[in-house]
Amino acid sequence: MNIRGGKRKGAGRPKGSNLYGEPTQPVRIPKSQIERVLRFVQEREYALPLYASGVSAGFPSPADDYLEGALDLNAHLVREPTATFFVRARGESMIDAGIHDGDLLVVDRSVEATDGKVVIVSVNGELTVKRLRRDKGKSWLLPENPDYPPIALNEEDETHLWGVVTNVIHPL
Amino acid sequence: MNIRGGKRKGAGRPKGSNLYGEPTQPVRIPKSQIERVLRFVQEREYALPLYASGVSAGFPSPADDYLEGALDLNAHLVREPTATFFVRARGESMIDAGIHDGDLLVVDRSVEATDGKVVIVSVNGELTVKRLRRDKGKSWLLPENPDYPPIALNEEDETHLWGVVTNVIHPL
DNA sequence: TTTTTTGATTATTGTAACAATTATCAAAAA
DNA sequence: TTTTTGATAATTGTTACAATAATCAAAAAA
Structure with a gap:
């Protein structure tokens, strides 16, 4: 009976050499x-x-x-689940940005709302989608439809920025 | 020592009274x-x-x-994973259907390609997105952009219908 | 009588434990 | 120098078990 190997450091199957590279644990699944x-x-x-x-x-x-x-x-589409939500678009005010009535918008709170981004904002209690324009310390919410007027954001408005639209999901 | 209940049919915790309504089994999870x-x-x-x-x-x-x-x-968006795939749209030929260059299309093979549906077709080796028109036994592939001409499908064309586009995902 | 409590009973659940498998090392053999 | 082999230890799928939970019906209480 020959002796091969032997009890020594480094012998045996290495830790983390499994499918996932980390320990597993039994979990009951239906x-x-x-x-x-x-x-x-x-x-x-x-x-x-x-x-x-x-x-x-x-x-x-x-x-x-x-x-x-x-x-x-x-x-x-969902970079970070805790920072993402969806908004159902209503109306045609953003039609030229490819946002149609009924479309589903993917919104990310963690994206910075810089000039030019399409954002979800509540203005005086109403939730809307518009393109944000920031210039010389002033802010506007611009529709992308010539039939709708731009909205200047004033100090007295009750506005809250919810997030930046990253994707538009349009059913055919 | 009093006797309560007793061995009898119907005694004990009922089957399926768990969280999932069916038996579970341990599965190793990282x-x-x-x-x-x-x-x-x-x-x-x-x-x-x-x-x-x-x-x-x-x-x-x-x-x-x-x-x-x-x-x-x-x-x-995915009714049946085995019947669903994605196609990256190229070009502007379907712009009036809200499909822009670079958009991601959700395609379902299990939806019937009837007249008026937006479909994914390979025509003579090229994969394209068009609206299907069927009338009097003839078929056309219609772009939704006045700059592009309709395509009549002839017997000699090597065409294969891949599926029906159910949703357009448009990044902003 | 009606309502509440209690004990018996059985399914469920999280985890420990087991045997079988797998990956690796290094000595031995080719 | 390359291949084979035995020792070793992590991994894995499953079984087993004790603790828990859900239910029923008898017993106790109101």
């Missing part, structure tokens, strides 16, 4: 959701294929030629 | 993700607040007055 959860842990549950349009593909596998990768909407 | 997974199992990980714009709010809690509920983008 049986029907186990597969879904395992995909989720590996961030694949909603990682769906993304293709590029406007490009030409050859053969034999055209689909692969268009493929750009995989994308998860939540991961892509 | 420690740092346990909280995230538990939220996910209850479908709350990305359930973010949705507010309504264009409405007036009172006091003392204006935010609650705007609140419409909670929304998860994946659940809202």
Whole structure:
């Protein structure tokens, strides 16, 4: 009986050499959701294929030629869940910014509301979407529709800035 | 020592009286993700607040007055993960449908491509977005931009219908 | 009688524990 | 120098267990 290896420092399977690089712990999951959860842990549950349009593909596998990768909407559109919320747009005042009545806006509180950003603001109790213009210490809320007038923000207005619109989701 | 209850049918905690209404099973989860997974199992990980714009709010809690509920983008935009994919739009040919260069399109294979739907098609090796028009047995692909010409689909064209665009995601 | 308390019973739950597996090292063999 | 082998220790899927929770019906109280 030969002696190989031996009890020594550095022997054995290294710590963190598992799938996740960190210790795991058993957690009870409802049986029907186990597969879904395992995909989720590996961030694949909603990682769906993304293709590029406007490009030409050859053969034999055209689909692969268009493929750009995989994308998860939540991961892509929601940088920080605690700083993100949605607003349902109403009216046509921002039509030229591509915001239609009924569209869903993704809003990020953690983005700084600088000049030119499209923002969600409550003005005198009403929640609205407008483009923010800041110039020489004054602020305006600009609609993107010639039929609507710009709004100058005065000291006496009860305004509160909610966040910056990062994406517009438009149902067809 | 009194006898209460007794061994009998119907005694004891009922099956399915747990949080999920079904049996659970321990699954190993990396420690740092346990909280995230538990939220996910209850479908709350990305359930973010949705507010309504264009409405007036009172006091003392204006935010609650705007609140419409909670929304998860994946659940809202992806009806069936296996039938859904994304396409990156290129060009301005669908500008009047609200599709800009660089927009992300959510595409559903399981939606029937009827007359009037915006579809993803590969025509002679190129992947494009157009509105489908079907009339009297003929099919056209219509751009939504007066600068672009309609495309008649002929028998000899190598066309393949990929799916129907359900949503346009436009970054600002 | 009606309501509340109590004990019996069984499902659920979080975690410890186990055997099987896997990854690694270094000595031995080729 | 390269390959094989045995020792070692982390990992993994699952089982097992004690503590907890939910329910029923008898007993006690009102």
